[in-house]
Amino acid sequence: MTDARHLPLMLALTFATGVVDAVGYLGLDRVFTGNMTGNVVVLGMALAGGNGLPVAGPLVALACFMGGAALAGRTLRDAPTGWTLRCSVLLGTNACALAATALVMFADPTPPHTLDLVITGVLGLTMGAQAGTARQIAVREVTTVVVTSTITALAAESWFGNRAGAQLTRRGTAIALILLGACVGALVLRVSLGGAVSLAALAAGAVAVIGERDRRTAPQREGAGGPEFADTRI
Numbered sequence: 001m002t003d004a005r006h007l008p009l010m011l012a013l014t015f016a017t018g019v020v021d022a023v024g025y026l027g028l029d030r031v032f033t034g035n036m037t038g039n040v041v042v043l044g045m046a047l048a049g050g051n052g053l054p055v056a057g058p059l060v061a062l063a064c065f066m067g068g069a070a071l072a073g074r075t076l077r078d079a080p081t082g083w084t085l086r087c088s089v090l091l092g093t094n095a096c097a098l099a100a101t102a103l104v105m106f107a108d109p110t111p112p113h114t115l116d117l118v119i120t121g122v123l124g125l126t127m128g129a130q131a132g133t134a135r136q137i138a139v140r141e142v143t144t145v146v147v148t149s150t151i152t153a154l155a156a157e158s159w160f161g162n163r164a165g166a167q168l169t170r171r172g173t174a175i176a177l178i179l180l181g182a183c184v185g186a187l188v189l190r191v192s193l194g195g196a197v198s199l200a201a202l203a204a205g206a207v208a209v210i211g212e213r214d215r216r217t218a219p220q221r222e223g224a225g226g227p228e229f230a231d232t233r234i
């Protein structure tokens with residue numbers, strides 16, 4: 001699969017990250033499970049005694065995110081850059097973990113603090129594994145878990161910055177989708193925490209299935225279509 005075919009799948013995961021972070025921040029006591037920059041900032045303010053901010057949750061999320069990213073890195077350490085079977089397995093496993101978490105949340109809509117921390121850890125682990133997998137797939141400008149660098153690049157290379165129009169569509173879409181994911185996640189949370197996590201699980205599962213299907217059919221497409229399928233620009 002080319003970069004252009006990977007792009008919609010990575011953008012779908014970016015949307016899922018927005019949903020999961022809405023769950024973490026609004027449903028799990030102001031914890032980010034995908035955006036570790038925000039999580040570190042919350043943790044720093046909490047350690048300084050800032051307005052009762054949580055400490056345990058951000059620490060668990062950060063540690064598990066790093067664990068998930070390390071797991072992905074270890075799994076993919078000798079794999080070629082791009083989509084491989086291992087990427088499909090990692091993303092499929094993430095979908096299963098999110099689905100299991102959703103079931104727990106449906107069973108107990110108001111879990112005790114200890115279970116909250118377990119859920120936070122699972123979400124952090126899946127987001128770390130997702131980020132590590134996305135890094136291996138290497139779609140330019142789309143990390144799936146953070147848009148700070150994307151916003152910086154969008155502004156720096158805009159008409160007011162360096163050069164007009166460079167990667168505008170790709171960067172703008174990534175920013176819009178994580179925003180949309182957070183908005184949708186917050187709306188679904190009004191009905192059910194489990195429903196929001198189910199939505200993220202569905203997105204991750206769909207990406208894993210579609211990505212694996214495309215990986216398997218890529219040789220036939222390239223053989224039939226020739227060099228035009230190698231274009232990576234959008």
